[in-house]
Amino acid sequence: MPSVNIVGGGLSGLAAAAALGSAGFAVDLFESRPFLGGRATSFPVTAGDDDAEMIDNCQHVLLRCCVNLLDFYNRLGVADRIRFYCEFTFLEPGGRRSTLARGLLPAPLHLAGSFLRMPCLGAADKLAISRAMLALIRERRRRKDLDQITMLGWLREKKQPERAIERFWRQVLVSAINEELDRMAARHGFQVFWLGMLARADCYEMGIPDVPLRELYSADVWKKIGQVKIHTRIPVERVVIREGVAVGVQTNAGVQTADYHICAVPFERLPALAPELEIDTSRFEHSPITGIHIWFDRPVTDLPHAALLDRTIQWMFNKDQGRYVQFVVSASRSLVEMGRAEVIDLALAEAAEFFPRVREARVERAQVIKEIRATYSACPGMEALRPDAATRVPNVFLAGDWTRSGWPATMEGAVRSGYHAAEAVAAASGRPARFVLPDIA
Numbered sequence: 001m002p003s004v005n006i007v008g009g010g011l012s013g014l015a016a017a018a019a020l021g022s023a024g025f026a027v028d029l030f031e032s033r034p035f036l037g038g039r040a041t042s043f044p045v046t047a048g049d050d051d052a053e054m055i056d057n058c059q060h061v062l063l064r065c066c067v068n069l070l071d072f073y074n075r076l077g078v079a080d081r082i083r084f085y086c087e088f089t090f091l092e093p094g095g096r097r098s099t100l101a102r103g104l105l106p107a108p109l110h111l112a113g114s115f116l117r118m119p120c121l122g123a124a125d126k127l128a129i130s131r132a133m134l135a136l137i138r139e140r141r142r143r144k145d146l147d148q149i150t151m152l153g154w155l156r157e158k159k160q161p162e163r164a165i166e167r168f169w170r171q172v173l174v175s176a177i178n179e180e181l182d183r184m185a186a187r188h189g190f191q192v193f194w195l196g197m198l199a200r201a202d203c204y205e206m207g208i209p210d211v212p213l214r215e216l217y218s219a220d221v222w223k224k225i226g227q228v229k230i231h232t233r234i235p236v237e238r239v240v241i242r243e244g245v246a247v248g249v250q251t252n253a254g255v256q257t258a259d260y261h262i263c264a265v266p267f268e269r270l271p272a273l274a275p276e277l278e279i280d281t282s283r284f285e286h287s288p289i290t291g292i293h294i295w296f297d298r299p300v301t302d303l304p305h306a307a308l309l310d311r312t313i314q315w316m317f318n319k320d321q322g323r324y325v326q327f328v329v330s331a332s333r334s335l336v337e338m339g340r341a342e343v344i345d346l347a348l349a350e351a352a353e354f355f356p357r358v359r360e361a362r363v364e365r366a367q368v369i370k371e372i373r374a375t376y377s378a379c380p381g382m383e384a385l386r387p388d389a390a391t392r393v394p395n396v397f398l399a400g401d402w403t404r405s406g407w408p409a410t411m412e413g414a415v416r417s418g419y420h421a422a423e424a425v426a427a428a429s430g431r432p433a434r435f436v437l438p439d440i441a
Ligand SMILES: Cc1cc2nc3c(=O)[nH]c(=O)nc-3n(C[C@H](O)[C@H](O)[C@H](O)COP(=O)(O)OP(=O)(O)OC[C@H]3O[C@@H](n4cnc5c(N)ncnc54)[C@H](O)[C@@H]3O)c2cc1C
Pocket: 007, 008, 009, 010, 011, 012, 013, 030, 031, 032, 033, 036, 037, 038, 039, 040, 057, 058, 059, 060, 061, 062, 234, 235, 236, 237, 264, 265, 266, 269, 273, 289, 290, 291, 371, 373, 374, 375, 399, 400, 401, 402, 409, 410, 411, 412, 414
């Protein structure tokens, strides 16, 4: 069978490896870091001590509509480590709860009953949101300018009240796309609401791994996937291209040859890795995400997770019986310049407004993880710039959440891009195969 080198052990590279490995290709995957998972990974809470408690760089969540990601977890045999939740809680400062959950009506009305009962929104907000949802269903295929306008522009066109924008649209979308509404292309907002809320009655259910992310891709899970060799701590310096064809990848151990090559690295790494591909990444920008991990001396909440309204922190995840709590801020530009202590103070002050028990609790430990290069910024016009898997070099292919996967920069987008690249390799080798699963609707 043909051999394939994959550069990058994030989800896109791992997905390509899993697909090609199970189709019989001989795969070598090179990852520069000592562990797999890229931006969706975990590390020991005490640096350098692999036996210490593992924490995720930041809580990663998925929805049931992430069909390729779930397929990837199935291939690795770890799908049962994802726990799905059917209820979303929106919390107002002061602690009042609104719950979004499926009722008896069929899709797309399955959430309508609980939505109409949400106390955090007024009657005028709900009416406006319902009107906009109908418009979204109508316009989703018809409108041709959704990649040119911002989501905020579209919401203003639909005359959405400020509170509806802040407490509903912004709350859902900023975390899903990791970008502000005034910088986010409307097409992504449409996709999130259609696939993540409306298309099927269970599509909104939120999956959270019940193990640290790194465990999902541990050495054991690869044993059952064909011929996949994983090489960690091996940075690839260059894809070696001679006379328009790639012959191998240059590592500190020499050139590792293969028939095909997949570059599954972030956009900022590609130009140095393979300049001959001439992929223009100059217009891609980053959008940051900040995770604030706090360990209290007592439980501060009994909720598994909650969306926090009207404040800087957008989500709370209960990681260990209300004592270890993770707060997440997407598109967190306002926190980037702040010092660690300032971020923790802000998080504690805000948390106390939602969870009064925080006021009495003592902080035993706190960690702030700012991922400055969390994802590319999905602003209008970017879709046309995302490259496909195929490149100008016939045996080199691209994967990564920033490539054209049909999804925004998410775990599902990364896995899809890996499957696309794997399909492209399979086709080029004369053994066509289908790995990408279609969207649920
Ligand atoms: C804080 C944070 C929170 C997030 N939350 C969510 C979420 O809740 N839900 C969701 O769906 N998505 C979330 N995402 C996005 C998601 O993590 C990414 O979209 C996805 O993991 C990207 O995978 P990737 O394979 O494209 O890239 P990466 O994960 O960046 O993988 C690329 C890999 O290539 C390696 N590499 C780079 N250069 C070389 C080289 N020269 N040689 C060898 N190896 C190399 C890197 O070390 C890295 O491991 C979040 C991201 C962050 C940062």
